Amino acid sequence: MNNFTNRKYIIGAIFISIGLIFLIRLINIQLINNKYKLDSDSNVLRVITQYPARGLVYDRKGVLLVYNEAAYDLMLIPRQLKEIDTNAFCKLFELTKEEFIEKLTKIKNYSTYKPSVFEKELSTEAYANIQDQLYKFPGFFIETRTLRSYPNKNAAHLLGYIGEVTPGIIEKDNYYKSGDYIGKSGIELAYEDLLRGKRGVKKVMVDVHNREKGRYLNGTEDTLSISGKTLHTGIDIDLQTYGELLMQNKIGSIVAIEPSSGEILCLVSSPSYNPNMLVGREVRKNYPILSKDSLNPLFNRATMAQYPPGSIFKTIQALIAMQEGVITENTGFSCLKNLVGCHNHPSATDVASSIKMSCNPYYFQVFKKIIQQNKAKSIYKDSEIGLAEWSKRVKKFGFGGTLQTDIPGVKNGLVPGVEFYNKWYGEGRWAFSTIFSLSIGQGELGVIPIQMANLAAIIANKGFYYSPHIIKRVDEKATIPDMFKQKNYVGVDAKYFEPIIDGMHRVTSEAGGTARRAKIEGIEVCGKTGTAQNPHGEDHSVFIAFAPKDNPKIAIAVYVENAGFGGTWAAPIASLMMEKYLTDSISNKIKEQRILEANLMNVTPKK
């Protein structure tokens, strides 16, 4: 025996300590550190998003307005990239070698094992071209997604567009993930929740070569995607298209509403753009062009442009005055041009003729009666009381921000009240004489074209309106929000509308009416012209109307910027629109020709 027997303990101790070190290490990686479990999942788990088809949009006659078109994204997982024939690849995808390398480096820097988009939205033709060659390039594959497509090139503002979600939205709404599409304006934005549907996920397991190896947990965590709902709108795409045609080479807007339902028939803002310009990869190219255009085609004038209403506002003045009892339908005022300017016409002896002739001094005096009712001794205080009541009543007509619609981003407009003038001039420092230009729809008043169309609808309905809306029904069920089904009364009795309607009818039908050009053969048209003073150039041409006089089917507002007198341009456009809608034909081709040929874009500003 030798003397080293005790060394068995040292050797045993070394063996045991290594075993212990291994056990401690295993405790650390298997029990304490959670990172490896997550890594293991991310290794094998591929969450494949099942994108739902976005909802379709139809017009009131069932014409398809928006549908989806397949687009193909070329994806790449760099790890799987093998030696490929770069030249052939570049030729196939029309890339230079530098571009190829640049893209590849960018993707590799992001991740080598996660799929990234190499080339976005290949067209169907391009896809067909490369489909049978793709196997030569391992690591590349195709992912299908859909793009919006607009068979009609019209109604861009109404329909809106979709675009990738911004980080801000992702933060607020956890439904969205980076790279998702979301409605950015118009119907796409307003009905995003209905149109987007519900995303599904398919969880699959993949091996180290990213080959699918079956469902994760037998598919128990998978969800099916649910397609977006089909949206039927009240839009008449033919009318919309015709409106855009009439408005070519003009700046302004046309809004038409069905008075009996509040459905928006058309909403033209000119100049406009082809909605297909803002689809998919086109956006990057076209958006800057559109947004830099000095005529601002992206701006929806019908819902966002604020104008003085001009003489169309006389209808409201008369209605309020009659309702307040300060005049009757037979009250006459002489045309005193020293009060406020007017054209030459016989003095109006009643409300109807005052509307027909659009007499300014008449409404100066009507408005004075509304504002100064001798309810207070001081004329300032008296004016305050009068204006407060007046602005409350005006707001009931849907002006000054009270109008509800389903169009996103509608501006409020402005109905000045007591507070406004107190701020402007100081309390007790203004009276009727300060604010009299409100009487003829000038001054501080600001209205939005859609509000003017709504005014036409109110008169057509003799005292109430339905909130204007695009939606008609969702899928096949007639479910629309309650707010679009209820009547909003404006607080003026139906009987007071009779003289207004009579006057508006005479505007288009009688000699001396301000809008004879709005007459349509065989249809009784009621209208009111307006000419809004424009300090920056030629006056704006305004016209509101509805037809037929009995049982009106369409109420309309036309606003043409810098076009001068309302009867000259806005009225004939409105009549053509109404005739088109009511009879689906145009009787007066000369009238149509005149409008189509007119270019009112470059009217020289008034000196």
Added chain:
Amino acid sequence: MRNQRSIFKNIDWVTISIYLALVFIGWISIYAAVYNEENSAIFDVSQRYGSQLIWMIFAFIIAFVILLLDGNFFTSFAIPIYGLLMLILVAVLLFGVTVNGATSWFEIGRVKIQPAEFAKFATVLALAKYLSMPNIRIKEFKTKVIATTIIAIPALLILMQNDTGSTLTYVAFIFLLYREGLSGNILFLGVLAILVFVLTLVFGATSMILFGFIIFLLLYAATKYDLKITVFTTLAIISFLIFNTYFEIKDSFIFFGITLILFSIFLFIFTNKKLKDKGSHYLGIFIFVVSCAYIYSIDFAFNKVLKEHQRTRITVLLGEEDQLIKQIKTLEFKMNEETFSQEQKLVIKTDLKTKKESLKELQQGNGWNIKQSLIAIGSGGFTGKGFLQGTQTKFNFVPEQSTDFIFCTIGEEWGFLGTSFVILLYMALFLRIIFIAEKQRSTFSRIYGYGVASILFIHFIVNIGMTIGLVPVIGIPLPFISYGGSSLWSFTILLFIFIKLDSERLFVLR
């Protein structure tokens, strides 16, 4: 004369049970590692688990034959067996088949044999034979030379086959030699040097010096049972920690200087206590300075001397991927700077190139393997994902999963329960072998037993250490568990010769 019944009566059934358990665990793990739905028949010989079953049957036959043989056969033929195996190793160099860059295989029909595996038991036999000769003392220089030669011949031949992993296993004989009288200092220094080397690379030179200093002071305080010194030590630790975190000393040489100064101050305080054993202080200082120098030389060698690709192999182990990425980003930033001249940029460019290659190696080569291996084992958790439920091994994320990385399959599917069970089995086997070896009356048998334990242990430590990221990637099998006929048979022969020798313990005094 003994009959065959008595052979089975005296064999150590504990060892055999552990052996059978490990072989069985290996087989089901191989089944799990290569399992797929299409080929699930357990006896399919076209699959690895099918062939492993055949290797197993042959292994059992070999074991049985060894038990039938007389123990004297091995003592008598130890040297001829060794010689024969060395000849075969030479032959394999000349006529062998190259697989994965290593020329270490003979191809007989469809079966490949790796002689290097069998050289192990032959070497153990030869070593045992030589060292058990009368009047052989390991203290003698001549003995050391001959013993080293016996080990070195197969090691070198295997190195020439370009099989570095198998060569390294011959380091294991240091345990055997230690048991037989090799100076403990050699074992200690060897183990310590390796330990310090790895730890320095992991934690950096300054931390290691700090660590060493603290250990030194604590040991000092502990031996002197001096409360004041213990307090000073604690103060020293705290001030060092504050110093390190506060000033974030980047240049390790400055820190080295500061360390020395502070150390001197503390030492001055100690010596003023007029402790009797003054000599120990100077020895302490000497050891400390040498340690510091060693640690800095590692630091220096690693960062200045080693070629980039060599460094990568080590950084892979240490998981410095993030650091490399950071360095690449800095260099790329520098490339775009206008303040650098063309020549400077050229230097930066080459540096960038080598760094990027290292990163690639790191992410796709060994670094990736270690990462996947850790993910597989780590994701097993406590109870594992269940038999055949391991996703990482099933979907081939883990490399060489039925051979070198078989432990991953166990870790993933059986969790900590499985891995700790396997480790405990090995521990039991090693300790059992030592226990039995120490019972031997025959020196030959004892030495042989230690040889068996050493060889098995080195495979255990390297293979499992590799899969759990503690040892660099060295491709050697896990005994009895890894797939492969050659390794299973050679380990079986290695172990059963020992069992046979042990069974004759009572009758023979060799």
